[in-house]
Amino acid sequence: MTTTEPSAATMPSLYLPHGGGPAFFMDGPMADLFRPMEEFLASVDSLLPARPSALLVVSAHWEADAVTVSGGERPPLIYDYYGFPAETYQLTYDAPGAPALAARVGDLLADAGIGAVVDPAHGWDHGVFIPLKVMYPAADVPVVAMSLRTGLDPGEHAALGEALRPLRESGVLIVGSGMSYHNLGRLQGAGRASAEFHAWLDTALAGDATHRRAALDRWADAPSGRASHPREEHLLPLMVASAAGGDVPATKLWNGTMGDTPVAAWAFN
Numbered sequence: 001m002t003t004t005e006p007s008a009a010t011m012p013s014l015y016l017p018h019g020g021g022p023a024f025f026m027d028g029p030m031a032d033l034f035r036p037m038e039e040f041l042a043s044v045d046s047l048l049p050a051r052p053s054a055l056l057v058v059s060a061h062w063e064a065d066a067v068t069v070s071g072g073e074r075p076p077l078i079y080d081y082y083g084f085p086a087e088t089y090q091l092t093y094d095a096p097g098a099p100a101l102a103a104r105v106g107d108l109l110a111d112a113g114i115g116a117v118v119d120p121a122h123g124w125d126h127g128v129f130i131p132l133k134v135m136y137p138a139a140d141v142p143v144v145a146m147s148l149r150t151g152l153d154p155g156e157h158a159a160l161g162e163a164l165r166p167l168r169e170s171g172v173l174i175v176g177s178g179m180s181y182h183n184l185g186r187l188q189g190a191g192r193a194s195a196e197f198h199a200w201l202d203t204a205l206a207g208d209a210t211h212r213r214a215a216l217d218r219w220a221d222a223p224s225g226r227a228s229h230p231r232e233e234h235l236l237p238l239m240v241a242s243a244a245g246g247d248v249p250a251t252k253l254w255n256g257t258m259g260d261t262p263v264a265a266w267a268f269n
Contacts, residue, residue, distance in 0.1 A: 009050035012267040013161070013174040013244035014253070015237060016041065018060070018131040020184065021081035022088035025133070033258055040254040040265065041134040047253060047267070053171030054098045054142040056105065056164070058241070059127035060178040060234040062147040067109060067160060068117045070145040071102035076123035093129040098142035101172065105144065105164065112163035127177045148236050157236050158213045161243025174244045176237025180264050181228045191260040193224035198262045200225070205242065205250035205266055212242045212250070242268055 023034040024041075045051070061080055062068070075097050079089045102118045109116040128145045149156055164174060180201065181194040200222040204215035216239050219225050219232070229235045242250065245268020254265040 009171060011048065011050075011052055011168045011171055011173045012251075012269045013168060013176070013241040014044070014265065014267050015176040015178065015180075015241040016044070016131060016265045017179045017263050018127050018177045020258075021084055021126060022091060022130060024130060025088060025091060026085060036256045037258070037263065038134055040256060041131050044135050044253070048173065050171065052141055052173035054101050054144065055132065055136075055173050055175060056101065056144050056146060056167060057124075057128045057132070057175045057177050058146045058148070058160075058237045059125055060148065060182075060237055061125040061127040062122075062145065063150050063152075063233065064117070064147040065150050066115045066117050067149050068119050068122065068147040069102045069105045070097060070122045070124065070143075071099050071118040071120040072097045072122070073099060075143075075145070077129050078123040078125040080125045091129070091133065093124070093133050093139055095132065095136070095139040095141060095143045098144050101142065101167075102144045104167070105146065108163050108166065109160065112159065114159060114163060131175075131177055148233060152232050152236055154217045154219065154232075154236070154239050155213075157239035158216070158243040161240040161245075162209075164240070165244050165246075168244065174241060176239075176241035178234035178237040180235070180238070181258070181261055182234035183228055183230055191257075191262065193227040194262045196224040197222060197228040198264055199223070201264070202252070207249055208247035209243060209245065210247075213239075216242060238266075241266070245269060 023030045024038045106116045248269045250266040
């Protein structure tokens with residue numbers, strides 16, 4: 001259940017799909033393709049133990065040589081999608097930033113020996129504002145975005161999650177924003193490959209933090225792993241979210257599809 005005011009209840013960490021560009025805010029076949037995902041994202045707040053005090057979103061669409069967090073009071077939006085209707089470049093999302101949280105993220109990473117940069121000017125890409133516009137349309141929960149690290153090493157991203165785990169105790173919802181299947185150029189007829197990879201993911205995530213980390217380190221050897229993720233940037237937020245969770249096996253929040261292609265979301269408590 002949710003509350004009307006932010007709570008310091010311990011939050012899970014989540015790995016969520018963020019859709020295809022701005023499809024949730026379009027009409028027509030593409031919007032229809034992503035409608036089940038939109039409906040799921042709109043329900044996420046109701047699945048939480050309380051209203052988050054803030055959101056830390058690890059975006060598949062931001063990579064940096066050093067892990068970077070958005071530290072501004074009102075970060076601008078980055079319309080990093082191409083070829084969509086003109087009105088989708090006028091979307092707004094006016095949630096406040098959270099400079100104090102950004103600084104704490106930097107401190108936690110530094111304490112873990114991980115170099116990090118707080119950038120007060122960097123904006124929110126569509127891996128951040130598009131799903132949040134569905135999840136929290138009132139834009140009344142403070143947000144900090146965090147990059148992936150170039151190189152896309154699974155172990156490095158698991159270390160990020162471990163370092164950030166204490167944030168959950170102060171009501172911060174850590175969101176890994178990606179897609180559990182991301183070979184959109186081969187979406188047609190991808191159902192079998194995606195189903196194989198998701199069956200492997202279910203097994204990989206059905207264990208404590210050590211089990212999950214060891215399994216996810218070897219994701220590229222999984223059945224249809226590379227067929228599902230030719231490049232792994234949309235999978236790496238899972239490594240962060242999983243490692244930010246505790247030793248309870250993952251909870252599958254959603255088991256949906258894009259057409260006939262499976263896609264899913266998990267929570268880590």
